[in-house]
Amino acid sequence: MKEKLSIIKIGGNVIENEEELSKFLTSFSQLKGFKILVHGGGKLATQLANQLGIESKMFQGRRITDADSLKIITMVYAGLTNKNIVAKLQSNNCNAIGLSGADGNIIKAHKRPVRDIDFGFVGDIENVDASIIDQLLTINLTPVFCAMSHNKHGQLLNTNADTIASEIAIAMSTIYETTLYYCFEKKGVLMDVNDDNSVVTEINSESYKQLLFDDVIADGMLPKMENCFHALKNNVKKVCIGNTNMLDSQSKLFTTLTL
Amino acid sequence: MKEKLSIIKIGGNVIENEEELSKFLTSFSQLKGFKILVHGGGKLATQLANQLGIESKMFQGRRITDADSLKIITMVYAGLTNKNIVAKLQSNNCNAIGLSGADGNIIKAHKRPVRDIDFGFVGDIENVDASIIDQLLTINLTPVFCAMSHNKHGQLLNTNADTIASEIAIAMSTIYETTLYYCFEKKGVLMDVNDDNSVVTEINSESYKQLLFDDVIADGMLPKMENCFHALKNNVKKVCIGNTNMLDSQSKLFTTLTL
Numbered sequence: 001m002k003e004k005l006s007i008i009k010i011g012g013n014v015i016e017n018e019e020e021l022s023k024f025l026t027s028f029s030q031l032k033g034f035k036i037l038v039h040g041g042g043k044l045a046t047q048l049a050n051q052l053g054i055e056s057k058m059f060q061g062r063r064i065t066d067a068d069s070l071k072i073i074t075m076v077y078a079g080l081t082n083k084n085i086v087a088k089l090q091s092n093n094c095n096a097i098g099l100s101g102a103d104g105n106i107i108k109a110h111k112r113p114v115r116d117i118d119f120g121f122v123g124d125i126e127n128v129d130a131s132i133i134d135q136l137l138t139i140n141l142t143p144v145f146c147a148m149s150h151n152k153h154g155q156l157l158n159t160n161a162d163t164i165a166s167e168i169a170i171a172m173s174t175i176y177e178t179t180l181y182y183c184f185e186k187k188g189v190l191m192d193v194n195d196d197n198s199v200v201t202e203i204n205s206e207s208y209k210q211l212l213f214d215d216v217i218a219d220g221m222l223p224k225m226e227n228c229f230h231a232l233k234n235n236v237k238k239v240c241i242g243n244t245n246m247l248d249s250q251s252k253l254f255t256t257l258t259l
Numbered sequence: 260m261k262e263k264l265s266i267i268k269i270g271g272n273v274i275e276n277e278e279e280l281s282k283f284l285t286s287f288s289q290l291k292g293f294k295i296l297v298h299g300g301g302k303l304a305t306q307l308a309n310q311l312g313i314e315s316k317m318f319q320g321r322r323i324t325d326a327d328s329l330k331i332i333t334m335v336y337a338g339l340t341n342k343n344i345v346a347k348l349q350s351n352n353c354n355a356i357g358l359s360g361a362d363g364n365i366i367k368a369h370k371r372p373v374r375d376i377d378f379g380f381v382g383d384i385e386n387v388d389a390s391i392i393d394q395l396l397t398i399n400l401t402p403v404f405c406a407m408s409h410n411k412h413g414q415l416l417n418t419n420a421d422t423i424a425s426e427i428a429i430a431m432s433t434i435y436e437t438t439l440y441y442c443f444e445k446k447g448v449l450m451d452v453n454d455d456n457s458v459v460t461e462i463n464s465e466s467y468k469q470l471l472f473d474d475v476i477a478d479g480m481l482p483k484m485e486n487c488f489h490a491l492k493n494n495v496k497k498v499c500i501g502n503t504n505m506l507d508s509q510s511k512l513f514t515t516l517t518l
Binding site: 075078100104105135148152155 | 310311333335337338341343346347350354357359361362394398400413414415
């Protein structure tokens with residue numbers, strides 16, 4: 001029987017709120033068994049770019065990562081955010097080790113091909129080295145990944161944190177029984193967007209089709225759900241979506257997705 | 260018999276020169292056996308601080324690390340510099356893993372006690388966990404340390420890179436036959452400061468006394484040499500001082516210190 005592994009992704013909404021982050025890191029530290037944290041960036045990078053007079057280049061609402069932006073991202077994601085999370089986890093007796101995808105050659109990617117637009121230094125993942133991650137877990141380290149990959153030719157690349165989390169989860173599923181947790185602002189998938197407690201607690205491939213048909217899942221939730229089912233179809237056992245409270249063992253109000 | 264381990268420290272003069280850094284990282288990658296890289300910071304942090312209008316506070320020529328400076332250091336040392344070095348080593352097929360002292364709780368320190376002056380977030384090292392470093396080496400990873408420690412209570416701390424290198428070397432000497440390489444601008448300890456090739460190739464405790472007496476070693480070299488002999492007295496086998504060329508196997512012009 002495979003051992004259990006939890007992979008938790010947090011985003012800007014948690015990272016930017018010191019109290020929320022501290023509370024989350026305590027819960028994360030108390031989580032039993034093997035675990036991995038993946039964190040996004042948040043507004044800190046944008047703030048620093050503004051302070052330095054570096055313009056955020058966007059195309060149709062999507063960010064373009066030019067050389068200056070990549071420097072900012074490397075400083076904030078891999079430096080400030082990652083190391084502060086690691087130091088805080090250490091204070092909770094969680095033996096964290098902060099990583100980018102370049103470290104240990106764990107996440108190899110290639111620069112997104114230019115089609116209509118050049119997104120700059122954005123990496124599409126080719127491969128996650130599950131064996132190195134497994135070896136780190138085996139020596140009781142808890143990997144903490146920032147949202148960066150590399151191309152193995154010396155170039156760091158910016159990669160979406162949700163994608164990093166799901167690709168790590170998929171790779172680790174060959175060795176572990178993997179649960180992927182996406183923490184976001186809401187308690188889960190809501191039947192009624194105006195009712196924060198109208199959480200759909202369980203979704204599978206069948207009920208997903210119905211939710212799509214009923215327009216319960218639309219807009220921003222669509223790519224998130226596609227990402228979840230992509231993970232499930234690639235041997236991730238379970239995907240949970242909710243706010244950071246879902247890590248508390250007594251919490252029941254979040255969405256669990258299975259195939 | 261103990262296996263051999265090389266610990267190489269590079270400073271700002273290498274990091275700031277792209278060509279020099281690239282050449283060094285190639286030599287480092289080709290180095291046989293177990294190895295560890297320790298890098299300092301350099302002017303990048305000062306440049307970023309200036310751009311952000313953060314004043315570098317100094318006291319009698321020594322830098323004070325206030326909260327803003329610590330953020331800059333975390334972004335530049337642990338982020339930009341560390342991850343770019345890791346990505347470049349990866350392109351040379353060296354399986355590097357970038358670390359601060361908080362990662363894996365490897366370098367535990369305490370904030371330097373306030374006597375005449377509060378140096379701010381500067382860490383004096385208490386303990387280096389040789390066993391975690393050994394485990395990383397054993398799974399064929401090459402640790403790359405930036406000059407940061409932590410206090411295990413959630414606080415990152417700025418720590419001198421020379422000291423980090425010597426304390427890691429001392430800790431690792433319980434397991435490995437350790438050689439510590441300090442790369443700096445010159446080819447080694449010079450008999451005549453005006454003659455770059457007047458390298459004293461071998462120094463031991465006895466000849467060191469004579470060099471001190473003859474005023475060959477003075478000023479900035481004194482603390483460096485004290486640091487070297489501190490390492491040697493604590494079971495580091497050999498300390499070498501010279502420029503980055505000393506890593507090339509055919510190079511002979513550098514200073515080797517032994518007890």
